[in-house]
Amino acid sequence: ITASIVVVVGSISYIGLIVPNVVAMFKGDKIRGALVDTALFGALFVLVCDMIGRVVIFPYELPIELIVGILGSLIFIGLLFYRLKNGRKAVRLGKNPGTSCCSPLPDLKGGEVS
Numbered sequence: 001i002t003a004s005i006v007v008v009v010g011s012i013s014y015i016g017l018i019v020p021n022v023v024a025m026f027k028g029d030k031i032r033g034a035l036v037d038t039a040l041f042g043a044l045f046v047l048v049c050d051m052i053g054r055v056v057i058f059p060y061e062l063p064i065e066l067i068v069g070i071l072g073s074l075i076f077i078g079l080l081f082y083r084l085k086n087g088r089k090a091v092r093l094g095k096n097p098g099t100s101c102c103s104p105l106p107d108l109k110g111g112e113v114s
Helices: 002-010 015-027 029-055 064-086
Strands: none
Touching: 015 029, 015 064, 029 064
C-alpha cells in the first residue's frame, strides 16, 4: 500500500524530519506520549500543504512535494535557529510557564511530589 501511494503521490520530503521535532518541542521526548500527536500533526501538516497547493493558482494544482518542501525548509531553518538560541528547552504554552505536564506537582503539605 505504501509503495503504491509513493508511486502515485511521489516522495514527500521533510515530513519525517519536521513533524517529530516540532511535536517533541511541545510534548517532550517521550515516544509513547507523542506518537499519536506526531501522527495527527503529520496528517494535518500534509492536509494544510495540499490545501495551499490547490488554492495558490486556483484552476491548477501545485504538487504537494513543492509546498511541503518550501514550508518544511522554512520550518526546519526556524527550528535550527530556535535550538541554537534556546538549546533543548521545550516550548511551554499558557500563562504560567511553571506549570506544565513535565513539572513536579505541588504537594498539599507544601512540598513537591516528583
